[in-house]
Amino acid sequence: MNDVARVAGVSRGSISNYINGRRTKPATQLKIEAAIEQLNYVPNATARALKTNKSNYVVLIIPTVNTPFFSELSYHMQLSLNQFGYKMILCNSNSNPEDEIDYIQMANMQKVAGIITMSYSDIADIVSPNIPLVAIEKPVSPQFPLVVSDNYAGGQLAAKQLQTLGAKKLLFISKAPVKNISSIREKGFKDFCTKNNLSVSTFLASDSPDFINDFEAFIINHTHNHDFAYDGIFSDADEYASDFWHLLMQQHIDVPNTVQIIGFDAAHVYKRQKIFLSSIRQPVEAIAKTTVEKLYEQMASQHPVSQATITTLPVTFQQGFTTKKVRP
Amino acid sequence: MNDVARVAGVSRGSISNYINGRRTKPATQLKIEAAIEQLNYVPNATARALKTNKSNYVVLIIPTVNTPFFSELSYHMQLSLNQFGYKMILCNSNSNPEDEIDYIQMANMQKVAGIITMSYSDIADIVSPNIPLVAIEKPVSPQFPLVVSDNYAGGQLAAKQLQTLGAKKLLFISKAPVKNISSIREKGFKDFCTKNNLSVSTFLASDSPDFINDFEAFIINHTHNHDFAYDGIFSDADEYASDFWHLLMQQHIDVPNTVQIIGFDAAHVYKRQKIFLSSIRQPVEAIAKTTVEKLYEQMASQHPVSQATITTLPVTFQQGFTTKKVRP
Known part of the structure; x- marks a missing residue:
């Protein structure tokens, strides 16, 4: 890190800000990136996670990715999380309560940044209160936001x-x-x-x-x-x-x-x-976007809320080949 | 960790073995698990990853999870990895070379345990030689195993x-x-x-x-x-x-x-x-299973191989409604 600071001609604090994803002046950022490339420096995410006591992993728990709805949702969820700098850990629970609980415990152990879950088990008690969570389709507890279609x-x-x-x-x-x-x-x-x-x-x-x-x-x-x-x-x-x-x-x-x-x-x-x-x-894309926003709000906020929001998103009719065309 | 050792009545070394996934006597394991439950102890995976210098995350890079083949493959891949104690980070590249390279660089930074990729870009040069990798469908380099259908x-x-x-x-x-x-x-x-x-x-x-x-x-x-x-x-x-x-x-x-x-x-x-x-x-399930085995072989081996294996898996005809039934 000292080498990068030297080559870039910026302070060690600026390097630290950059690596930790904090706001950096564009000019400084360009200098740091050039130095990183020159030195082939790879910041160790594990070391960073230990220092800040949180990782940039978000766990997505769904029954199975192998349906059109969940594969489309997982696709948009991963891209939405990526925009905020988060990686998505995919977990298929097969709607099996034991597996859902295993994944939640794994999330607690790994100190993940957040959990997104479509769970039909009673997981409220085992979710660590320190981990941001957003529920899809079915509420987990009144403490956590819910995103659902109408x-x-x-x-x-x-x-x-x-x-x-x-x-x-x-x-x-x-x-x-x-x-x-x-x-x-x-x-x-x-x-x-x-x-x-x-x-x-x-x-x-x-x-x-x-x-x-x-x-x-x-x-x-x-x-x-x-x-x-x-x-x-x-x-x-x-x-x-x-x-x-x-x-x-x-x-x-x-x-x-x-x-x-x-x-x-x-x-x-x-x-x-x-x-x-x-x-x-x-509205699969809107579900993913809203879910990630609600998760990010919790990550950014220092204070957990006692009563979380329920977001109901509108549905639309999609014309295919199995209904007659509407005459204008 | 000292508290767990005290309550379980076992050595600190046994606790360390257990947490790091090394072989532990079943009787010792039961004592440790009871103590962990009693104390509500959560081993910090981040601290462990730093110490052992590797995490238990495997990155899966595919064009998009939103097709039946890739959603079925991702499903079986995650469950196969889970059996070896690994978590799967899903990455959709949309076959975009820049995104593929970003995900590989992320994998390098996060010191992941391995990479599974179905990539059509030239990524051989940017893959860290220390990270086990298995390619699906298209080879990455002769150094890494390839798993492909016939x-x-x-x-x-x-x-x-x-x-x-x-x-x-x-x-x-x-x-x-x-x-x-x-x-x-x-x-x-x-x-x-x-x-x-x-x-x-x-x-x-x-x-x-x-x-x-x-x-x-x-x-x-x-x-x-x-x-x-x-x-x-x-x-x-x-x-x-x-x-x-x-x-x-x-x-x-x-x-x-x-x-x-x-x-x-x-x-x-x-x-x-x-x-x-x-x-x-x-054979989607066999592709997932073989890929994870080939990855695990690299993880377990201390010596990288110079010439990796190509595994070609057999395909079968699946009768649907769009061909006539074969007369016996």
Whole structure:
């Protein structure tokens, strides 16, 4: 560090400020960077972390990165954290409470800078009160901010869209049990139907790896002469909506002309791919951005808050190939 | 640490061994864990990393986690690393050389335990020789192991499968430019066709965000009376194969009865979802497992090797809805 200061012709304090990410004059910064390059100096992040007693790692705990929604969310989360100078440690919990707790304990041990979690276990007691945390989808405790999409409005929007597009016999499909945010989406959908005198039914597949077979049997039982008994379908998840769509096509049922389908998430399977399924879009990029901002606020503040904010982000309808085009 | 030793009734050295992950007698381990719990002692990973001069972080650099293949790979990679006691730092490079270099430099600075990278930039010179590294898909330098799927055999397998299923007019589709592993897949496919006197053509969409429009125009230009000019289609990527399938369906072309389609990757969009597209499956779990083993070998060895191994993993054909069922 002394060598860098000498070569750069600046004080040791300026070097320290630069390395620790504190504000440095642009001219000083350029001199330091030139010196660092010349000397091939690598500041030791571990030594820095020990000195400041915090690292620049943020832990992201999600059920699995292997779904379009979570992979898109992880992508934007990592890039948002990167903009603040933080690295993202990805943890897949498979919604297993023991694994969630293990990851939280790891975060405590590693003195990470923060935790972002989408956890359905009761982790409030084991989170160190000194680590900033933001919850997604489900609150951890009133102490920590929550960022969530407007799931109720999303269910309403799906029903309204199907009504506008001429559907008369609506159907909600999912896999049992419907809980947490899924039940909020279901409630929004059904409340709109009830209020607007729309016929609405429910079909839930069994909670098994072969649940898709239940969808198939249901479709076959409710199809006569290529005519399916329902004309407007909503699911709380793109996965189920997409399964249902493919199964209807296999029965030669015309989607969207006789049956229309709307899913939930509208996450991008590929970054640039056109959305094939009509769906309620969660604002993935805004969720990531807001979450990182809420985390950074806690990092910057010296005083933990007793009552944290809940941020509800708006959803939108995303037109795909499974609903008719709206006539202007 | 002294308190833990006192409460557990073991030596300070045993505590140190336990914390540093060295072998400890099971009985001693139980005593230490009970004492740690009783005292609510959190070993400071940062202090440990400084002392041993290495952390337990492994950096994974991929173009983007937001594709089925990379999200499935990241999922298995994190769980495999976890089994060895390592945490995974996820880095999305968007195939941007500057970002790849930034992440490598970050890894050098943070003294990470290792790097796993799928990088198309020339990063060999900037990787610290002291950091274990494993390359996926494309070699970094002869010094570092490479783990790759058998892409050539995958292309051959697709052609053979289409031939067996009765296709006569084969078509390779992709997006320009076809390079790296994609061109190896293409070559395997075409070599099989040439050797077996099968007619084979190529259509490449332009390298633009709207490339799907090129697919659509090609399909419309080559369709007469719901009859598409080709009956066996292979793509080096599930993304393009899936786009093509949906576009053929929109033209009311019967897949798989008149046109059959095979993609590449067969990655799971959702962990438990049935595969709808017939495709050549990369052994994602084996890629993750092998990569982590090759990384761990380097970590455990004191001597860097001059010539590292290349591991080529076998691919398989995965039956979906876009090829006819093979008659036994």
